[in-house]
Amino acid sequence: MVQLKKITLVLASVLPQWVYGAGLHASAVAKGKLYFGSATDNGELTDAAYLAQLSNTDDFGQITPGNAQKVSEANFPGFWRKTDCIQWDSIEPTQGTFSYTKGDVIADLAAKNGQKLRCHTLVWHSQLPNWVSSGTWTNETLIAAMKNHITNVVTHYKGKCYAWDVVNEALNEDGTYRTNIFYQTIGEAYLPIAFATAAAADPDVKLYYNDYNIESSGSKSTGAQQIIKLVQQYGAKIDGVGLQAHLIVGSTPSQSAQATNLAAFAALGVDIAYTELDIRMTLPSTAALLAQQSTDYKNTVAACVANTKCVGVTIWDYTDKYSWVPSVFSGQGAALPWDENLAKKPAYDGILSALGGTASAGTTTTAATVVTTTTTASSGTTTGVALYGQCGGSGWTGGTTCASGSCKVFNQWYSQCL
Numbered sequence: 001m002v003q004l005k006k007i008t009l010v011l012a013s014v015l016p017q018w019v020y021g022a023g024l025h026a027s028a029v030a031k032g033k034l035y036f037g038s039a040t041d042n043g044e045l046t047d048a049a050y051l052a053q054l055s056n057t058d059d060f061g062q063i064t065p066g067n068a069q070k071v072s073e074a075n076f077p078g079f080w081r082k083t084d085c086i087q088w089d090s091i092e093p094t095q096g097t098f099s100y101t102k103g104d105v106i107a108d109l110a111a112k113n114g115q116k117l118r119c120h121t122l123v124w125h126s127q128l129p130n131w132v133s134s135g136t137w138t139n140e141t142l143i144a145a146m147k148n149h150i151t152n153v154v155t156h157y158k159g160k161c162y163a164w165d166v167v168n169e170a171l172n173e174d175g176t177y178r179t180n181i182f183y184q185t186i187g188e189a190y191l192p193i194a195f196a197t198a199a200a201a202d203p204d205v206k207l208y209y210n211d212y213n214i215e216s217s218g219s220k221s222t223g224a225q226q227i228i229k230l231v232q233q234y235g236a237k238i239d240g241v242g243l244q245a246h247l248i249v250g251s252t253p254s255q256s257a258q259a260t261n262l263a264a265f266a267a268l269g270v271d272i273a274y275t276e277l278d279i280r281m282t283l284p285s286t287a288a289l290l291a292q293q294s295t296d297y298k299n300t301v302a303a304c305v306a307n308t309k310c311v312g313v314t315i316w317d318y319t320d321k322y323s324w325v326p327s328v329f330s331g332q333g334a335a336l337p338w339d340e341n342l343a344k345k346p347a348y349d350g351i352l353s354a355l356g357g358t359a360s361a362g363t364t365t366t367a368a369t370v371v372t373t374t375t376t377a378s379s380g381t382t383t384g385v386a387l388y389g390q391c392g393g394s395g396w397t398g399g400t401t402c403a404s405g406s407c408k409v410f411n412q413w414y415s416q417c418l
């Protein structure tokens with residue numbers, strides 16, 4: 001009987017591999033990574049075909065609530081296609097009143113699927129309720145409100161999150177601190193105070209600083225490294241840096257440029273994660289663009305694979321059907337590895353090959369035959385505020401003209417080139 005039982009167990013653990021083959025998450029784990037994952041949002045979960053693939057743990061071992069832990073649509077109508085978030089203005093819309101309904105749906109889904117949850121985010125200049133962004137604060141009262149928010153939210157999700165993005169997007173493009181209510185009132189101390197507060201509420205969860213345009217060396221990446229040192233010098237815990245990686249087909253940093261950047265973060269002793277990867281193109285999508293996109297995904301994921309401190313990669317949703325890109329970047333899209341019909345694109349095979357897997361049946365493999373084009377850094381020679389940069393808001397003294405996109409007002413403190 002004992003013998004028989006053993007055989008049954010062995011079969012049970014081996015069979016799923018035979019049945020499903022090695023997808024993105026399975027291949028990432030085989031490479032020593034913790035996960036390959038996807039962001040999601042509440043509104044999409046009623047789409048059965050979407051949900052089935054999101055729950056396919058062969059491809060996704062981790063999910064991030066894109067917005068359920070952050071924004072409310074009311075404050076930013078039409079801005080985020082993903083409308084429900086674990087952000088401050090949906091979780092604590094009035095001071096001291098907490099609502100976790102939407103975030104809990106995604107936390108429960110991750111638990112049911114056995115997927116890790118990256119929790120996003122605690123302190124961010126955007127998607128703040130008016131009582132925070134337009135409140136009358138002293139240093140002490142704002143610290144108290146921030147600590148109360150962090151303590152409540154982290155305690156609520158204690159044991160459910162693998163990691164928290166404690167502070168999101170604290171930097172300008174030149175690596176200086178972004179002017180926001182926290183920085184203006186508390187100064188740079190808001191960063192270490194936020195990390196220390198989160199660590200006190202859940203000593204086991206990994207604590208990350210998360211930002212965009214820090215995927216290759218430069219002023220902003222250096223600024224993020226300074227934030228890590230600041231938190232460390234303060235004696236607070238910081239476990240990792242999240243590179244959002246909202247990248248552009250044909251101007252994604254090369255694998256070696258990304259490797260150099262990852263090494264600089266790893267030298268500070270922190271983990272690294274690619275947290276919001278998508279690689280957008282100017283529509284319409286063509287075979288050449290899809291092939292270049294596959295190469296760009298491959299280079300980015302390969303950079304993570306090659307650095308032992310890089311724990312995993314999360315794409316910012318998996319299908320073009322639910323990408324945030326078209327609603328924010330006019331004329332751009334097709335940024336994800338699955339198309340609007342949930343069919344895999346060449347980008348899927350690009351990722352899989354970076355993870356050491358082999359091309360899946362049913363996907364095209366044109367990427368392999370395409371000539372690599374020289375990539376250039378996305379900043380370069382343009383004048384004006386870079387895409388995503390701050391271009392206005394109360395107290396803002398920097399540029400107000402956008403190099404690309406236009407300057408959109410979010411609230412009195414913050415306008416951004418989009």
Ligand SMILES: *[C@@H]1O[C@H](CO)[C@@H](O)[C@H](O)[C@H]1NC(C)=O
Pocket residue numbers: 139140143185186187189
């Ligand atoms: C606010 O208080 C904190 C904690 O005491 C301190 O570290 C920080 O420097 C203060 N900020 C300002 C602007 O006084």
